[in-house]
Amino acid sequence: MELNDNTIKKLRWLIVFAVVAVVAGFNYRSLFGFAVKLFGFLTPLFLGGVLAFILNVPMQRIEKLLPLKKESKALRPLSLCLSIVFVVGIVVLVIFVVMPQVIDTLLSLQNSIPAFLTRAKEEAELLFVQFPEIADYINGIQIDWKSFLNRVVEFLTTGAGTVLTSTLSAAMSIISGVTTFFIGFVFAIYILLQKETLSRQFKKLMRAFLPEAVTNRTLEILHLIYETFSSFFAGQCLEAVILGSMFFVVLSVFQLPYALLIGVLIAFTALIPLFGAFIGCVIGAFLMLMVEPINALVFVIIFFVLQQIEGNLIYPHVVGNSVGLPSIWVLMAVTIGGSTMGIVGMLIFIPLCSVLYTLLREEVNKRLSKRYPPKKDKAVKP
Numbered sequence: 600m601e602l603n604d605n606t607i608k609k610l611r612w613l614i615v616f617a618v619v620a621v622v623a624g625f626n627y628r629s630l631f632g633f634a635v636k637l638f639g640f641l642t643p644l645f646l647g648g649v650l651a652f653i654l655n656v657p658m659q660r661i662e663k664l665l666p667l668k669k670e671s672k673a674l675r676p677l678s679l680c681l682s683i684v685f686v687v688g689i690v691v692l693v694i695f696v697v698m699p700q701v702i703d704t705l706l707s708l709q710n711s712i713p714a715f716l717t718r719a720k721e722e723a724e725l726l727f728v729q730f731p732e733i734a735d736y737i738n739g740i741q742i743d744w745k746s747f748l749n750r751v752v753e754f755l756t757t758g759a760g761t762v763l764t765s766t767l768s769a770a771m772s773i774i775s776g777v778t779t780f781f782i783g784f785v786f787a788i789y790i791l792l793q794k795e796t797l798s799r800q801f802k803k804l805m806r807a808f809l810p811e812a813v814t815n816r817t818l819e820i821l822h823l824i825y826e827t828f829s830s831f832f833a834g835q836c837l838e839a840v841i842l843g844s845m846f847f848v849v850l851s852v853f854q855l856p857y858a859l860l861i862g863v864l865i866a867f868t869a870l871i872p873l874f875g876a877f878i879g880c881v882i883g884a885f886l887m888l889m890v891e892p893i894n895a896l897v898f899v900i901i902f903f904v905l906q907q908i909e910g911n912l913i914y915p916h917v918v919g920n921s922v923g924l925p926s927i928w929v930l931m932a933v934t935i936g937g938s939t940m941g942i943v944g945m946l947i948f949i950p951l952c953s954v955l956y957t958l959l960r961e962e963v964n965k966r967l968s969k970r971y972p973p974k975k976d977k978a979v980k981p
Contacts, residue, residue: 643779647786655791656833658682679791693863700860704886824954831950839869842876842909849901855894857886871945874933876906928952 623630661678668674790797805814843866850858865879880902888895929949936948 643782644786646779646783647790650783650787651790651794652828653832654679654682654686654787655794656829657685658791661685675792679788697860697863700857700863704857704860820954820958823957824950827953827957828950831953832946835870835946838909839866842866842869842905845905845909846901849905850898853897853901855887855898856890857883861886861898876902928956 658678658681661681662674665674665678667677802814802818805817809817843862843864846865847858847862850861861879861883864882865876868875868879871878880899883902884895884899887898929952932948932952933945936944936946938944940947
């Protein structure tokens with residue numbers, strides 16, 4: 600091998616990489632601790648980036664709807680304020696409208712669950728009247744609800760005392776969380792107000808230190824990530840709102856109980872791909888079963904009818920092909936994301952797998968086209 604300047608440069612970088620790898624291998628515990636501390640310091644910035652991404656989705660729509668020119672200086676601050684009001688309004692609506700419904704439901708379940716079990720016990724005794732041993736066993740089942748509720752309250756009190764070992768530590772934890780959120784929120788506002796300037800500076804920085812081909816490819820991948828994630832989250836949220844509104848209207852028309860609570864519950868659980876709406880179905884059926892069993896049966900029938908309408912008519916038009924994943928990849932993404940990061944992982948891994956699937960498909964097609972170039976049609980001789 601000829602030792603020219605290019606070869607010496609490569610060997611130098613190879614030696615540096617080997618030394619760094621060996622040092623990192625012997626000090627991996629210290630490096631891991633340093634990475635954890637660094638992540639803790641950068642948490643407000645990461646949170647600000649996430650908030651900026653979330654607020655940017657409605658802000659873009661609002662900018663297109665406002666009757667202002669793009670050159671207007673008031674367009675961006677006004678659209679940002681309206682986006683914040685929109686998101687905060689949803690949170691306030693959930694807290695002050697849905698939470699009273701949840702509290703009333705829990706209070707009613709305190710009486711309806713014992714009544715339901717007593718009624719079920721009587722029905723079971725009539726059903727097994729020809730089998731005295733089974734009837735005697737059912738009749739012997741006794742549940743002391745007062746003692747059960749006292750144990751639950753005692754457990755919660757003891758658990759709260761264990762978690763909140765001191766008032767000072769709890770207060771410091773709350774203050775730290777509020778401070779982190781406030782810093783992240785301010786950082787998100789700065790990002791959204793100057794996102795074009797930040798984008799231009801980031802591109803200049805990449806072009807100054809990276810080759811042109813690497814810069815262009817990186818920008819293409821980042822654009823693909825942004826388009827996929829924003830389209831998926833916007834479509835998923837809109838589809839969840841439509842599905843929850845449909846359930847609220849239909850349950851109200853049929854005069855079934857807990858219409859508002861179940862509508863909001865299904866809207867939130869529908870954000871979880873594939874399995875979310877069925878979680879809302881199980882909880883809603885349980886709530887109605889405690890009131891009247893026939894209502895639970897009617898609700899399950901309504902759920903499957905609306906689910907078919909939503910899956911075949913609404914979802915393809917609202918979400919469309921924003922994900923672009925085959926069903927087996929969607930199932931794999933939900934499974935891996937749920938097992939690693941819970942509900943957040945389910946939401947993140949679907950668009951992430953969509954990006955990886957698109958990049959892999961492009962690379963495979965490019966390699967195949969180079970290895971097996973298309974044959975040119977031979978000219979037909981007269």
